[in-house]
Amino acid sequence: MPERPFYQPGASSVEGLPLLLQMFHTQPLVMLKPHWHAQVEVNFIVRGNVHYRMDEHEISLSAGDMCLFWGGLPHQMDDASDDAVYAGAHLPLVHFFRLHLPADVRNRLMTGATL
Numbered sequence: 499m500p501e502r503p504f505y506q507p508g509a510s511s512v513e514g515l516p517l518l519l520q521m522f523h524t525q526p527l528v529m530l531k532p533h534w535h536a537q538v539e540v541n542f543i544v545r546g547n548v549h550y551r552m553d554e555h556e557i558s559l560s561a562g563d564m565c566l567f568w569g570g571l572p573h574q575m576d577d578a579s580d581d582a583v584y585a586g587a588h589l590p591l592v593h594f595f596r597l598h599l600p601a602d603v604r605n606r607l608m609t610g611a612t613l
Contacts, residue, residue, distance in 0.1 A: 502528065503527055504527055504528055504529065504530050505527035505528065505529040505530070505533075505575070506527075507533050512535045512537065512569075512588050513533065513534075513535045516535065516536035516537060516590060516591075517590050517592065518588075518590065519587065519588070519589060519590060519593060520537075520587060520588040521585075521586070521587045522584075522585065522586060522587070523544070523583070523584075523585040524583070524584070524585075525578075525582060525583055525584075526548055526575055526578045526582055526583075526584050527575075528575055528576060528577060528578055529574045529575050529576060531574065532551065532572035532573055532574040533572070533573070533574065534569060534570055534571060534572050534573065535569040535570070535588065536569065536570055536590070536591060537569050537588035537589055537590050537591065537594075538566065538567070538568055538569060538588075538589045538591065538594045538607060539566070539567055539568075539569045539573075539586065539587075539588055539589075540564070540565075540566050540586045540587045540589060541559070541564065541565050541566075541584050541585075541586040542563075542564045542584060542585045542586055543559045543560060543561050543562065543563045543564070543582070543583075543584050544561065544583040544584055544585055545561050545581055545582060545583040546560075546561060546578065546579035546580070546581040546582030546583060547559065547560050547561070547577075547578070547579045547582060548575055548577065548578045548579070548582055548584065549575070549576055549577040549578070550565075550573055550574065550575050550576070550612075551573065551574045551576050552567065552571065552572075552573050552610065552612055553571040553572050553573065553610050554610055555610075555612070557612050565612050565613065566607065566612070566613045567607065567610075567611070567612045567613070568607045568608055568610065569588065571610050
């Protein structure tokens with residue numbers, strides 16, 4: 499069985515291009531350590547299961563689940579099932595604030611909540 503690939507910080511442009519809207523649909527790469535970036539992250543689990551360690555909590559997601567969180571706080575996808583596929587986006591803050599979401603939603607995200 500081939501060794502599973504891991505997320506390599508700096509290998510994608512998410513950390514280095516904070517103003518770029520990035521979308522994806524792929525098999526997730528497990529992270530060996532937490533990372534952060536200057537975008538709001540939106541993830542939809544298409545298939546399988548994933549587990550995240552967030553700054554102050556953990557969350558498990560299964561097919562059909564969606565989450566939204568502030569990527570500026572350390573986070574790590576530390577486990578994913580072999581069949582996992584997810585889709586999502588890294589939404590630059592300028593675009594996030596232009597959505598004019600309720601203040602409670604903005605405040606909860608910016609202080610570390612996962613919605």
